[in-house]
Amino acid sequence: MEDKQLSRAMAILGVSLALGMSVAAFILGVQAKRAVTGQQSITVKGLAEKPVKADSAEWSVTIDTQGETIAEALDKLREERPLLNEFLDTHGLDAASRQEGHESVRPHYDEEYLDNGQQ
Secondary structure (H helix, E strand, O other): OHHHHHHHHHHHHHHHHHHHHHHHHHHHHHHHHHHHHHOOOOOOOOOOOOOOOOOOOOOOOOOOOOOOOHHHHHHHHHHHHHHHHHHHHHOOOOHHHOOOOOOOOOOOOOOOOOOOOOO
């Protein structure tokens, strides 16, 4: 009798294990399919180039002069400005298309080193 109960218990255990392994395999298969499905989309990023002909431009031109005094430097600057305007007119950049900025002055320092390394 004990052998019958033991064999019945073993059969129930075997069926339970088989059923449990089948359910686990099914669940793992569904999850694996979901994981792979999410990776099947593709995002494309790119660079499109198109030649465009420019119809305007912006240039910055600076005139630098130096002088012993501020007045001397400004006088030199005011002598140079008409020469620059003439150059621009000669090369087809008319005065109506230009915008002149303001004059500015800043000090210029020369560095001198002494024998002991002081500046």
